[in-house]
Amino acid sequence: MLSLSNSDLSKLGSVRRTCLTALLAASLFVGASAARAADPSSPAIQAQIAQVEIAQVEIAQANQAGSEIWDPIEPVNRYFFEVNRFLDEFILKPTSAWYGLLPQGVRTSTGNFLGNLRTPWTVANDGLQGEGTRAGTAVARFFINTIIGFFGFFDPAKEMGFAPHDEDAGQTLGAWGVQEGPYLMLPVLGSSNGRDIVGFAVDAFLDPFNLLTRGTRLDWAPYARAGASAVHYRDANSQQIDDLQRSSTDLYATVRRVSVERRRAEIRNADPGSTPPSPRMTDGDLPGNSGSRADAAQ
Amino acid sequence: MPRRILLTCFALLALALAAPSARAQNAVPTASQFIDRLSQTAIEGLTSKDIDHDERKERFRKIFTEAFDVTTIGRFALGAPWRTASETDRAEYLKAFEDYIVASYATRFADYGGEKIVTVGSRRGDDNEAFVQSQFMRAQGAPVRVTWRVRPNADSWRIIDVIIEDVSMAITQRDDFSATVQRNGGRLSALIEALRAKTAPPGAAPAGRS
Numbered sequence: 153m154l155s156l157s158n159s160d161l162s163k164l165g166s167v168r169r170t171c172l173t174a175l176l177a178a179s180l181f182v183g184a185s186a187a188r189a190a191d192p193s194s195p196a197i198q199a200q201i202a203q204v205e206i207a208q209v210e211i212a213q214a215n216q217a218g219s220e221i222w223d224p225i226e227p228v229n230r231y232f233f234e235v236n237r238f239l240d241e242f243i244l245k246p247t248s249a250w251y252g253l254l255p256q257g258v259r260t261s262t263g264n265f266l267g268n269l270r271t272p273w274t275v276a277n278d279g280l281q282g283e284g285t286r287a288g289t290a291v292a293r294f295f296i297n298t299i300i301g302f303f304g305f306f307d308p309a310k311e312m313g314f315a316p317h318d319e320d321a322g323q324t325l326g327a328w329g330v331q332e333g334p335y336l337m338l339p340v341l342g343s344s345n346g347r348d349i350v351g352f353a354v355d356a357f358l359d360p361f362n363l364l365t366r367g368t369r370l371d372w373a374p375y376a377r378a379g380a381s382a383v384h385y386r387d388a389n390s391q392q393i394d395d396l397q398r399s400s401t402d403l404y405a406t407v408r409r410v411s412v413e414r415r416r417a418e419i420r421n422a423d424p425g426s427t428p429p430s431p432r433m434t435d436g437d438l439p440g441n442s443g444s445r446a447d448a449a450q
Numbered sequence: 451m452p453r454r455i456l457l458t459c460f461a462l463l464a465l466a467l468a469a470p471s472a473r474a475q476n477a478v479p480t481a482s483q484f485i486d487r488l489s490q491t492a493i494e495g496l497t498s499k500d501i502d503h504d505e506r507k508e509r510f511r512k513i514f515t516e517a518f519d520v521t522t523i524g525r526f527a528l529g530a531p532w533r534t535a536s537e538t539d540r541a542e543y544l545k546a547f548e549d550y551i552v553a554s555y556a557t558r559f560a561d562y563g564g565e566k567i568v569t570v571g572s573r574r575g576d577d578n579e580a581f582v583q584s585q586f587m588r589a590q591g592a593p594v595r596v597t598w599r600v601r602p603n604a605d606s607w608r609i610i611d612v613i614i615e616d617v618s619m620a621i622t623q624r625d626d627f628s629a630t631v632q633r634n635g636g637r638l639s640a641l642i643e644a645l646r647a648k649t650a651p652p653g654a655a656p657a658g659r660s
Contacts, residue, residue: 401630427573
């Protein structure tokens with residue numbers, strides 16, 4: 153829910169432009185993980201590795217509930233956010249409102265179909281993340297739903313206990329420990345960050361659906377899929393979007409937090425039964441009369 | 451004198467004997483029971499089509515202020531500006547915050563379409579807190595995972611955060627509020643005005659950024 157943006161809206165932009173941006177972003181952020189080499193057995197290196205690991209744990213904790221979001225180009229992001237709101241108000245929202253008039257069954261099937269098209273790429277990313285069980289679930293879902301589910305329009309796999317999940321290259325990079333980088337609001341595509349922009353370019357190139365249609369008479373299909381996904385998810389989340397728009401005093405800040413937390417949750421792949429992130433709220437953490445821990449952190 | 455002591459002793463004894471049974475009858479609910487009862491109370495009290503807007507709002511306010519720790523949530527959501535605010539400003543802010551929540555959520559119960567909160571379990575947090583996990587069943591579409599973070603309070607519980615699909619409302623609210631404060635030169639009064647603007651009934655609200 154609440155995916156005002158994200159990879160579901162992918163492929164709307166020109167792939168070429170995205171790649172340029174991605175290369176730029178890649179040169180800025182992939183460098184961060186290139187800190188291995190030298191003789192790994194030397195004690196000094198061992199100590200460094202240990203420190204890096206501690207640092208990674210600390211970053212992982214910092215990425216938990218409510219940590220600050222790095223937004224160095226906020227004014228630019230806010231500008232594109234307003235552009236996107238305009239596009240939403242005059243194009244996406246009216247289109248999805250028309251789509252919303254279709255019977256629920258038709259819309260559910262559309263969602264199933266779009267999800268099924270994404271599944272092969274989910275399998276590949278599960279594999280790259282070393283998630284064997286999840287990859288198996290996704291493979292089973294793809295075959296069951298494509299064959300019994302009539303090309304994916306129905307989701308019998310879910311009834312059989314294979315719950316759906318989505319993976320993409322940005323999540324794989326996250327699982328590998330690549331940091332988010334700066335928060336970015338992309339024109340048309342919405343919320344992203346330094347890491348996800350790279351993931352997005354990889355998705356555009358390597359998603360089997362895009363690979364199979366590229367250079368064929370179906371080369372329009374990725375764009376059609378992106379458009380359909382945008383309309384479908386805008387409709388599915390219209391209530392939540394309306395609520396956010398109505399209740400926020402600063403919609404940009406709210407959308408930024410919601411999309412960042414959702415993205416972090418997608419990357420954690422947390423067990424639904426585990427305790428979700430919530431901030432420290434004991435008296436000492438809350439702002440009081442004198443300096444407290446929360447104030448010190450501000 | 452001894453007689454009075456004796457009487458007192460009897461009285462105490464009677465109290466001591468009576469107390470456990472009274473407690474058993476009125477037992478402290480588990481965190482899950484608390485959420486179950488809360489959602490039941492809310493659905494019974496707020497979804498009737500026969501009550502008007504103001505009545506629904508006042509009923510919601512009563513349930514909300516009893517079940518939620520408004521001061522803790524409000525303090526957290528405001529963040530640093532709380533520290534420098536005067537007592538009057540704090541009270542004014544907390545009032546505006548409460549009104550804003552009431553205005554934002556009360557109306558949702560008016561077009562109630564059979565949604566339900568089904569608790570599925572709870573986990574212990576730090577300081578005797580509990581996280582009650584539930585599924586929000588919608589009329590259509592997949593259920594939404596909602597976790598209620600509760601803190602012991604007297605003989606029951608109070609909610610201090612609601613986490614919807616891994617998104618903490620306390621954190622989201624804090625980001626929203628602090629952005630508004632920052633963009634208005636750090637003035638708490640600007641946030642209070644913004645909250646009041648959101649509280650005004652639709653139509654009466656001044657046109658502006660939403």
